[in-house]
Ligand code: SF4
């Protein structure tokens with residue numbers, strides 16, 4: 368039965384997978400991909416196994432194993448997650464899949480919530496895998512189903528690569544009511560599943576042949592289309608969501624008839640036959656694609672084989688920006704400038720409402736603020752370096768906390784701290800650097816890592832630190848959830864995403880097992896005990912682990928509100944300057960607390976030198992709220 372549903376792109380992808388009969392879905396949360404797996408978990412009618420894996424590598428390996436049985440599988444992640452999963456991915460391509468395997472890897476142009484603006488299409492080219500690149504949530508739904516079929520046709524995993532606006536945009540989507548649940552098969556042993564040099568050599572030839580076949584398939588695929596007059600001498604080539612922007616811009620400029628629009632949503636491997644046909648008679652091409660210049664490079668490569676000369680405009684010609692997102696307005700501007708269309712029938716875009724700039728900040732009452740503050744207090748006047756990691760707590764870099772000196776990638780806080788320690792404490796015997804050695808001998812090296820990140824990739828770093836004798840202090844900021852991506856479960860929670868009970872793994876036991884000689888757990892809101900614990904951890908010579916455990920404020924029941932006694936407040940501003948809690952502000956030279964945002968963590972009451980901050984009574988809360 369056909370049904371129309373308003374779905375977010377990520378939900379649409381999950382529906383596509385569900386209807387295609389996906390049996391195993393594994394992933395690691397990462398914006399903008401997270402809701403795909405979460406929706407699969409919600410849609411699960413008992414025919415699927417769904418898991419949040421500890422990281423993307425584990426997810427990819429689990430999905431590969433499942434696909435060997437013939438089950439349709441999906442593995443979900445964001446673009447930087449594919450770096451983590453790249454090791455099994457490269458070998459998986461050589462082994463190939465039996466059941467259709469979709470690697471859902473969402474890219475983040477902007478970037479809005481990522482360390483990098485990397486383009487998964489490049490990774491696909493490198494790993495020799497086909498990519499599908501949806502331009503709308505509706506297309507993402509149809510493409511997901513198609514991706515499973517293509518994967519089975521080629522016995523290769525297929526990458527589905529939506530970008531943020533497709534993932535998080537919403538559309539009314541007609542669900543076709545199909546459901547392709549297959550019988551579960553058993554794994555059949557075969558030497559082809561065992562990667563060996565001789566097998567890889569043979570498979571390499573096979574993969575190249577499969578990619579040629581795929582280029583031919585992509586030349587006939589319905590997702591690649593040509594719009595407009597066949598006789599146009601100018602063409603715009605656009606992929607993914609950039610196609611939607613270009614279509615809208617052409618309509619808005621009323622120049623759709625003067626430009627041929629070539630839509631590419633299946634571009635790696637490049638559909639050579641389709642493009643050669645589409646470019647017949649074209650002399651000028653403008654390429655709109657976000658992130659890398661994948662299509663542009665392919666067009667540059669193929670143009671020597673075209674019968675006519677064509678000029679190519681895009682990122683290399685500096686007509687399209689190398690970085691950041693495109694938009695309908697930016698595409699329209701580029702087209703107008705390039706084509707100088709006369710007369711132009713312009714339509715005014717509605718002005719976006721004014722939104723005041725708000726720097727990202729830890730929530731009011733966030734336990735990470737208390738943890739950072741405890742370390743700051745304990746290390747006041749000491750020589751210390753603070754290595755940060757990926758999670759909400761990266762925001763500890765902002766003033767006034769200013770507690771993140773480095774941040775590289777998931778888990779790197781632990782290993783970067785080791786690198787700093789080893790480099791700064793090992794100077795050999797050369798005389799010229801002995802003074803430097805002296806200077807650094809009292810330096811303390813801290814690593815801040817969240818609980819989910821600890822499981823994802825912190826443990827390896829701990830083992831390395833213990834093994835190689837690094838003298839570092841690892842502070843685990845355990846708020847008992849994966850907060851940044853929306854509170855997903857992890858191995859320390861005690862249940863799975865399918866709500867099945869699971870062993871609750873202890874970070875303290877794991878730390879001891881990894882070789883940490885000092886392991887303590889402390890409540891960061893226990894004001895004095897918290898900084899005493901930091902001092903003990905920092906004084907320990909060798910690998911020390913201090914776990915600050917307090918649940919994420921978004922999962923907590925609201926505590927009592929706090930208020931400032933204006934008669935007592937001397938307006939020193941210490942509560943504002945030292946903590947940066949968004950609920951506190953200064954007005955009329957006195958501190959005030961916003962009763963709506965205050966979560967009653969009490970941290971500010973410890974900081975005030977004149978005890979002006981106390982628990983508010985009900986009337987004060989009402990008056991302030
Ligand atoms: S720390 Fe105390 S005295 Fe100083 S501004 Fe804040 S509430 Fe007022």
Ligand code: SF4
Nearest residue numbers: 732948965968969971
């Ligand atoms: S008690 Fe103080 S620090 Fe905690 S949330 Fe309220 S205002 Fe912020």
